[in-house]
Amino acid sequence: MDKKNNTAGDLIRLDAREIDLSGDWILWPREPDNILLESLQTQGQLQPVLVQDQNPTRLISGYSRVLALRELERDVLAIKTDMAGKDPGLVYVQSNCGREPATGQKIAALRYCRRDTELLKKMYPALGIDASSREHKLWEDWLGVEEKWDSLLSRDHLPLRAGVFLAKMDPEDREVLYPFFRKLSWSQSNALKFFTWLIESARMQEGSPAELIREKGLEKILSEDLSPKDATSRIINRLYSLRYPHVAVFLEKKDALCREITAGTGWRAAHTKNLESTELSFCAAVNSTSQMKKLARELAELAESGAFEKWLALRENTLETGGTEGEK
Amino acid sequence: MNHSREIPEYLQDIKRIIIDPEVARSPLTRRVKKRLPHLAAHILEPGETPDLDSSVLYLKNYRGKFLRFCPGTRNYRCCGYRIIHVGENCPLGCTYCILDSYFQDRSLKVWANQADLFAELEKAFRANPEHLFRAGTGEFTDSLVLEPITSYSRDLIEFLADYPHVCLELKSKVTDLSWMQTVRDPRLVLPAWSLNSPEISRKHEKRAHSLEDRLAAARECAGNGFRVCLHFDPIVHYPGWEKGYGRTIEMIFDYLRPEEIAYLSLGSFRCMPELKTEIQNKRPDCTFIYNEFVTGLDGKDRLFLPLRLQQFRFMVDRLREKGLQQQIYFCMESDTVWKKTLGYTPRDLGGLDRHLLNRAFG
Numbered sequence: 001m002d003k004k005n006n007t008a009g010d011l012i013r014l015d016a017r018e019i020d021l022s023g024d025w026i027l028w029p030r031e032p033d034n035i036l037l038e039s040l041q042t043q044g045q046l047q048p049v050l051v052q053d054q055n056p057t058r059l060i061s062g063y064s065r066v067l068a069l070r071e072l073e074r075d076v077l078a079i080k081t082d083m084a085g086k087d088p089g090l091v092y093v094q095s096n097c098g099r100e101p102a103t104g105q106k107i108a109a110l111r112y113c114r115r116d117t118e119l120l121k122k123m124y125p126a127l128g129i130d131a132s133s134r135e136h137k138l139w140e141d142w143l144g145v146e147e148k149w150d151s152l153l154s155r156d157h158l159p160l161r162a163g164v165f166l167a168k169m170d171p172e173d174r175e176v177l178y179p180f181f182r183k184l185s186w187s188q189s190n191a192l193k194f195f196t197w198l199i200e201s202a203r204m205q206e207g208s209p210a211e212l213i214r215e216k217g218l219e220k221i222l223s224e225d226l227s228p229k230d231a232t233s234r235i236i237n238r239l240y241s242l243r244y245p246h247v248a249v250f251l252e253k254k255d256a257l258c259r260e261i262t263a264g265t266g267w268r269a270a271h272t273k274n275l276e277s278t279e280l281s282f283c284a285a286v287n288s289t290s291q292m293k294k295l296a297r298e299l300a301e302l303a304e305s306g307a308f309e310k311w312l313a314l315r316e317n318t319l320e321t322g323g324t325e326g327e328k
Numbered sequence: 329m330n331h332s333r334e335i336p337e338y339l340q341d342i343k344r345i346i347i348d349p350e351v352a353r354s355p356l357t358r359r360v361k362k363r364l365p366h367l368a369a370h371i372l373e374p375g376e377t378p379d380l381d382s383s384v385l386y387l388k389n390y391r392g393k394f395l396r397f398c399p400g401t402r403n404y405r406c407c408g409y410r411i412i413h414v415g416e417n418c419p420l421g422c423t424y425c426i427l428d429s430y431f432q433d434r435s436l437k438v439w440a441n442q443a444d445l446f447a448e449l450e451k452a453f454r455a456n457p458e459h460l461f462r463a464g465t466g467e468f469t470d471s472l473v474l475e476p477i478t479s480y481s482r483d484l485i486e487f488l489a490d491y492p493h494v495c496l497e498l499k500s501k502v503t504d505l506s507w508m509q510t511v512r513d514p515r516l517v518l519p520a521w522s523l524n525s526p527e528i529s530r531k532h533e534k535r536a537h538s539l540e541d542r543l544a545a546a547r548e549c550a551g552n553g554f555r556v557c558l559h560f561d562p563i564v565h566y567p568g569w570e571k572g573y574g575r576t577i578e579m580i581f582d583y584l585r586p587e588e589i590a591y592l593s594l595g596s597f598r599c600m601p602e603l604k605t606e607i608q609n610k611r612p613d614c615t616f617i618y619n620e621f622v623t624g625l626d627g628k629d630r631l632f633l634p635l636r637l638q639q640f641r642f643m644v645d646r647l648r649e650k651g652l653q654q655q656i657y658f659c660m661e662s663d664t665v666w667k668k669t670l671g672y673t674p675r676d677l678g679g680l681d682r683h684l685l686n687r688a689f690g
Contacts, residue, residue: 036674109659274622275633276403276662293542319668322634 011048014078016070019051020058025089027108028096032068040068048077050095052088060088061095087119093126101127104154110139111147135160141167146174149181157181159188161247165195169209176210179219180235184228193236197243204243208236216242251320257314261307265298266291275318280311335364335476338419338502338535342436342477343383345369349407350389351440354673356478357387360438363477380435382419385477390439394448398467403625404660405674407593408681409497410463412441412449414480418470418500423532423611424562427468429603436469438478446487453491461491462688466499466520482507485517492516495688501536503545504517508552517686518590519549520557524578525572528564532614539576543583550588561595561659563639564616570642577646586651591687594643595659597657598630626660633664640669 019030026284039046049062059066060081069076081091089112093101101109106127110228121131129136142153142163149166152158158181166174201210213219221234241248258269258280266284273279282299286292302308345367351357352371361369364385372378380386394413399407406476415438416431428434439445453461465471465481475481481498488494489512498507499520511517521542524532529539537545546556558580563573580589597616604617621629630636640658647656657680658665674680 200618204615206615243618244632246634247620247622250632250634273625276622276625276630319634319637319664322638 009082010080012055012078013075016050016076018075019055019066019076019078020056021063021090022068023058023060024057024085025092025112026063026094027089027112028101028105029063032064032071036064036068037071040065040072045069045074045077048079048091050081050091051078053080055080060091087116087122090119090122090126093123097126097128102154102177103156103160104150105198106139107142107150107154110143111150114143133165138163146171149174149178152181155185157185158191158205159186161188162191162195165199169199173209176213176219179222183222183231186232190232190236192240197236197239201239201242210243246322247274253314253318257310261302261305261310265302266295267298267302269307269311275315278312278315280308336502336504338473339477341383341419342367342385345385345387346378346380346435347371347387348389349374353385354440354442355633356438356440356442356480357482359479360385360387360477366483373406374680378435380433380593382417382434382436384435386435386437386510386564387440388415388437389441390444394439394445395452400660405658405666405680405683406660407657408462408679409467409684410461411467412445412463412465412484412496413468414445414465414484415474416468420470420473420533420535422501422534422536423607423614424564424597424603424616426599426603428606428610429600430468431656436474438474438480440485442480449487453494454463457493459493460685460689462495462497462685463494463499464499464518464520466497470500470502471498472500472502472507473502475506480504481512485510488516489513495546495685497688498557499557501533501542503537503541505545505548508549511554514553515555515689517554518557519546519554520559521546522559522561524560524562524564525569525576526567527566527572528616532564532611539579544577546588547583550584555588555590556584557590558592559595559659561593562597563594563643564597565619565635565639566616569639573639573643574646577643577650581650586655589652589655590690591655591657591684592647592652593657593659594640596631596636596639596661598624598628598660600627601629604629625662636661637665637668640665644669654683656678659686 045065047062047065049065050060052058059079060083062076062078065150066076083091089109093109106129109123109127110120113123124131124136124139129139134240138160142160144167145163153160153162162181166177169177180194198209198212202209205212207215216238217313218238221231221238224231224234226234254271258271262269262282267282268283268284269280271280282302286295342364345360345364347357347369349371351542362398378384390413391443392413396413398409398411399408400408415436417427417434417436419436464470465484471481484496485507488496492513495516495518498518499522501522505519523529523539523542526539527538546558549556560573560576566572597619607614607617620632620635622632624630631639639663644656654677655668657674663675666673674683677683
């Protein structure tokens with residue numbers, strides 16, 4: 001092959017088997033797919049790969065193409081690059097960042113820089129992350145979390161924003177929380193509720209999240225025979241009861257009463273003012289005049305039945321007793 | 329009590345004075361410079377934007393309204409207090425202070441164009457000689473905290489001496505009484521102190537004067553013919569609150585007789601949601617922000633009503649046992665709270681505004 005007497009920047013032909021692919025800067029290695037194989041077979045290699053200007057020849061970028069050309073037993077068209085003063089990982093990312101990198105790719109690239117803060121500063125823009133952006137701040141937080149969490153983030157088991165909470169926790173707390181995210185996949189909304197209510201409840205009790213989870217047996221929910229959706233829902237409800245013990249008891253009673261007083265009618269009753277007001281709203285959907293008349297009769301019957309008085313009695317009772325059945 | 333003009337500890341963080349050019353020669357500016365001769369004073373160039381932080385005392389040529397209505401909301405009963413706006417921010421740094429989320433920066437601002445202030449007050453008060461006013465300076469700042477360097481309250485008292493239909497409330501957490509010798513008619517000035525439980529005061533009002541000192545100052549005022557006002561605001565829900573607030577109520581009557589108290593307000597901790605984040609950042613050890621707050625009808629976070637009622641009932645009962653009756657009122661609460669704790673609503677008193685005017689001028 002044309003390996004001799006070439007200088008950096010030259011386009012050369014290499015035997016695919018002789019290129020060393022072991023560099024740890026190959027951050028996003030991917031096996032070649034059929035589309036790439038077919039393209040190389042019919043069109044030939046349209047884009048050269050990047051290799052280091054030294055012996056042995058080490059690949060900087062173009063992993064899938066080299067593997068595909070090996071499989072096709074063809075030579076590789078490469079550009080020799082002088083890497084003096086350059087970081088191969090950064091060059092790799094810059095030459096592979098045609099599209100928005102996936103979360104897992106970003107993690108791999110950022111973790112690669114973990115021991116070099118100057119390199120990290122250069123890697124962010126290479127990944128399309130502006131230094132003044134909120135995403136940048138979120139990644140900074142995430143890098144403070146143990147690497148074992150990365151795969152959970154890559155698989156969307158928790159949102160990047162979770163790092164804001166995790167990074168501030170003690171390692172012991174993170175360890176106790178880990179199974180909740182390994183076993184279950186959390187939406188952004190539920191994950192933020194989970195962290196917020198857990199941390200705030202723990203602070204209110206002047207304990208740690210890990211202590212609170214153990215004390216309240218929350219981890220047992222993970223071993224119950226529940227669907228993932230039911231499990232997250234149960235955990236969230238338990239945390240809400242811990243965070244807002246009195247409010248939770250009231251909401252449960254209020255929801256039950258609203259269902260009870262409108263049962264068998266087309267109306268739905270709701271109270272959204274957290275006891276600051278006596279107002280109860282009734283709503284119904286209508287698609288015909290006859291239905292409207294029926295609903296009007298039902299509403300009149302609701303008024304006659306003392307439905308509103310039942311609500312006032314519940315409110316009064318809660319105000320008098322303080323809703324003290326709540327868990328603390 | 330402090331009758332002198334030493335610079336107290338809570339004002340020692342002031343490192344720079346910034347002055348608007350329009351007020352560079354105003355009497356108040358001259359006075360401040362004289363009392364803080366060791367500090368650099370920078371007069372802004374026209375159009376120059378000041379660099380403001382908590383170390384700055386900004387003597388400003390204020391162009392807004394000086395006499396304002398208290399920003400109450402329609403869903404809760406407001407006391408109808410009129411604000412005399414003399415400046416913004418406070419150096420005491422109490423954990424729960426709403427001013428932290430209210431203003432853009434933490435500099436201590438003082439409206440140094442007093443002539444404009446007095447002109448506006450004169451116009452308002454002369455136009456309504458039959459109308460009684462209960463006004464105060466303690467809404468956007470502490471009424472007395474800057475007194476050692478500005479004597480603003482003293483100036484205001486001198487000015488208002490010609491307006492017998494205006495009662496001035498000076499609400500504070502410090503015990504500066506240097507203004508007292510200026511008062512011609514003590515019936516027209518209501519010195520007022522914010523109170524809290526000993527634990528909350530110790531943990532969250534670290535730079536303010538102690539409860540004992542505040543009550544001793546109140547007693548001194550009472551001894552000089554003033555009636556005083558007391559404000560339990562914010563009342564905080566924490567483990568052991570009954571003992572704490574009970575203790576402070578006991579203390580009040582170690583220093584004052586019920587008839588020496590013009591009125592006493594109760595207000596539960598409430599805030600715009602942003603303040604919670606401010607407090608979390610400023611005081612990570614603060615736990616009361618994790619109480620059961622719900623969104624009130626005014627959009628502020630408030631303690632869940634049954635828990636507020638528990639605290640209010642307790643305090644009203646204790647205060648009544650000690651002889652307070654119609655002095656007690658609630659700051660920004662609903663008729664439900666009034667009825668369930670006091671047994672009547674502001675309407676039964678002829679309206680809270682009128683009731684407190686009667687108490688102030690009574």
